[in-house]
Amino acid sequence: xxxxxxxxxxxxxxxxxxxxxxxxxxxxxxxxxxxxxxxxxxxxxxxxxxxxxxxxxxxxxxxxxxxxxxxxxxxxxxxxxxxxxxxxxxxxxxxxxxxxxxxxxxxxxxxxxxxxxxxxxxxxxxxxxxxxxxxxxxxxxxxxxxxxxxxxxxxxxxxxxxxxxxxxxxxxxxxxxxxxxxxxxxxxxxxxxxxxxxxxxxxxxxxxxxxxxxxxxxxxxxxxxxxxxxxxxxxxxxxxxxxxxxxxxxxxxxxxxxxxxxxxxxxxxxxxxxxxxxxxxxxxxxxxxxxxxxxxxxxxxxxxxxxxxxxxxxxxxxxxxxxxxxxxxxxxxxxxxxxxxxxxxxxxxxxxxxxxxxxxxx
Numbered sequence: 001x002x003x004x005x006x007x008x009x010x011x012x013x014x015x016x017x018x019x020x021x022x023x024x025x026x027x028x029x030x031x032x033x034x035x036x037x038x039x040x041x042x043x044x045x046x047x048x049x050x051x052x053x054x055x056x057x058x059x060x061x062x063x064x065x066x067x068x069x070x071x072x073x074x075x076x077x078x079x080x081x082x083x084x085x086x087x088x089x090x091x092x093x094x095x096x097x098x099x100x101x102x103x104x105x106x107x108x109x110x111x112x113x114x115x116x117x118x119x120x121x122x123x124x125x126x127x128x129x130x131x132x133x134x135x136x137x138x139x140x141x142x143x144x145x146x147x148x149x150x151x152x153x154x155x156x157x158x159x160x161x162x163x164x165x166x167x168x169x170x171x172x173x174x175x176x177x178x179x180x181x182x183x184x185x186x187x188x189x190x191x192x193x194x195x196x197x198x199x200x201x202x203x204x205x206x207x208x209x210x211x212x213x214x215x216x217x218x219x220x221x222x223x224x225x226x227x228x229x230x231x232x233x234x235x236x237x238x239x240x241x242x243x244x245x246x247x248x249x250x251x252x253x254x255x256x257x258x259x260x261x262x263x264x265x266x267x268x269x270x271x272x273x274x275x276x277x278x279x280x281x282x283x284x285x286x287x288x289x290x291x292x293x294x295x296x297x298x299x300x301x302x303x304x305x306x307x308x309x310x311x312x313x314x315x316x317x318x319x320x321x322x323x324x325x326x327x328x329x330x331x332x333x334x335x336x337x338x339x340x341x342x343x344x345x346x347x348x349x350x351x352x353x354x355x356x357x358x359x360x361x362x
Contacts, residue, residue, distance in 0.1 A: 011091045011135050012079040013071075013128060046110075049102045071124040074106060080135070090171075090362060091137035093125050095157075097148030097176075097333075099207030106153075109207075110214040117211070118277050121153045122160055129167045139168035141362055145355075147335060148199070148304070149207065151178025155280035155311070162290035171362055174295045174355060177332055180281040180307040182208045182273040183233060183240050185223050188254040189305035196301045198333040204303050209270075212278065218266050226260040227270045233259055236274075236282060245309055281311050288318040295323045295358045297351055299330030325354040 034048035060066065065080040081089075100109045106120035125144060132139050146154035158173040184190075185205050194201035205223050209216045221227040237243075242256065276283035294315055298308035315322050327334065330347040335355075338348040 011081075011089050011137050013076050013091070013093050013124075046101050050108075071127040074120045074124040074127075076124055078135075085136065088136055088138035088141075090141040090143065090359065091128065091132065091135065092143045092145055092174075092359070093121075093128060093154075093157075095121050095144070095146035095150035095153040097146070097150045099203070100149045100211040101207055109211040113214045114212050114272065114278055117149075118153055118156050122157050125157050125161070126167060132168065141171045142168060143172045143174060143359065143362065144170060145174035145176070146178070147176035148332065149179060149211075151175040152180060152280065154178070155180060156277045158291055159276060159280055159283050159287050162287055162292075170292045172293045172295065172358075173291065174297075174358065175308065175311070176297045176335060176351075176355070177299055177302050177304050178280075178296070178308060178311070179204065179208070179304050180311050181240055181279045182212075182222070182270075183228055183236055183279070183282075184225060186225055186257045187240075187242055187306040188245060188250045188252075189307075189309075190303045191254055192252045193301050193303045193305070193331075196303070196331055198331065199303055201303050208273075212272060213269060218269055221262065221266050222270065224260060225257060226262045227266050228262055228273065229267060230259050230261045232274065239281060239314060240310060242306075244313055245306055249306070249309065281307065281314065285318050288314055288320065291315065291318075291320050293321045293323075293362075295325070295355065297325045297327070297335075297355065299327045299332060299334060299347075299351075301330065302332040304332060323358050325351060327351050 030049045034043075034045035037043050037048050038045045061079075063082055065078075065082055067078050067080075069076055069078055095106075100114075100117050102108070106124075107116040109117070128135075129139075129142065132142070144154040144158055146152070154173055155175055155178060158170055161167060161170055182205070185201060190201050190204070202219070202223065205219055206216045209219060209222060218227060225233075242250070242254065273279055274282060276287070296308050296312050296315075298305045298312075312322050312324055327347045327350065330345075330351060334345055334348040335351050336348070337344050338352045
């Protein structure tokens with residue numbers, strides 16, 4: 001990631017995340033070992049993964065200034081090319097993934113529930129937008145970007161800042177396999193990829209509940225779709241529906257589900273799933289119409305694939321220009337493998353190259 005920052009001559013700021021470029025096998029090992037430790041009662045899986053991540057250090061780069069700072073009480077890390085620039089640079093705010101649970105260090109769930117992470121990302125972005133001159137950033141070329149849960153946060157921040165006249169307008173948003181809704185965990189991609197690493201279907205719902213409530217109570221109801229009332233499901237079906245997903249994405253198997261109603265008790269616990277700041281796919285058209293140019297990356301073997309496809313359709317239906325990159329041989333988290341010396345995937349490099357090309361065009 002650091003080499004790309006230098007090559008693009010941009011300023012990149014992301015939330016402090018020790019060990020961002022660890023090998024993918026280390027991530028898998030941490031999750032598996034953490035699950036074992038959780039099962040035997042030593043510690044939770046989340047705490048073990050956090051511990052392993054905290055032991056990693058981020059390498060230096062001779063071409064970059066790398067500094068840890070605070071933006072409005074939020075820890076961030078800034079990457080800035082050492083080479084002087086004759087003009088103002090692009091600026092990228094990057095929000096990391098990790099299910100709002102791991103990878104440090106906006107406030108994390110389950111200790112800090114929604115909307116803590118969203119508020120941290122928004123406050124830090126607003127701080128950056130107010131101090132662009134200090135970093136030599138062009139006010140007309142500021143981009144928000146995020147992967148997975150970070151893509152969710154980037155979409156929410158972009159929506160919040162849409163139409164605001166007291167801040168420079170965002171130039172673009174980059175959403176890398178984002179999770180954008182929690183109404184339906186039975187869309188085709190959730191069924192087809194339910195057991196595909198790095199993100200299983202059950203884990204996707206688990207992380208969303210942890211972020212919302214600080215626990216995974218009602219996980220079974222969320223997975224089967226009995227957490228939202230039928231009338232609300234029908235109201236949002238114009239936006240969250242397998243009917244809006246191209247047929248070619250259903251050929252690997254898809255079984256339509258019957259709409260299930262929910263109890264008042266369950267709905268009261270998860271009703272905030274209907275808030276766009278938590279589930280950006282549910283934002284009104286009037287908000288989406290004001291969004292900047294967008295880049296969306298999806299992977300075929302990813303439970304979150306259809307969230308990205310549905311958002312792509314909504315943006316395009318509302319006149320937003322969308323550049324879409326779909327990795328036919330990709331899976332969730334594959335971008336993190338692009339610079340691994342011993343476990344890399346060509347699709348990860350291809351996806352990142354597409355992101356870089358998009359940034360170059362701005």
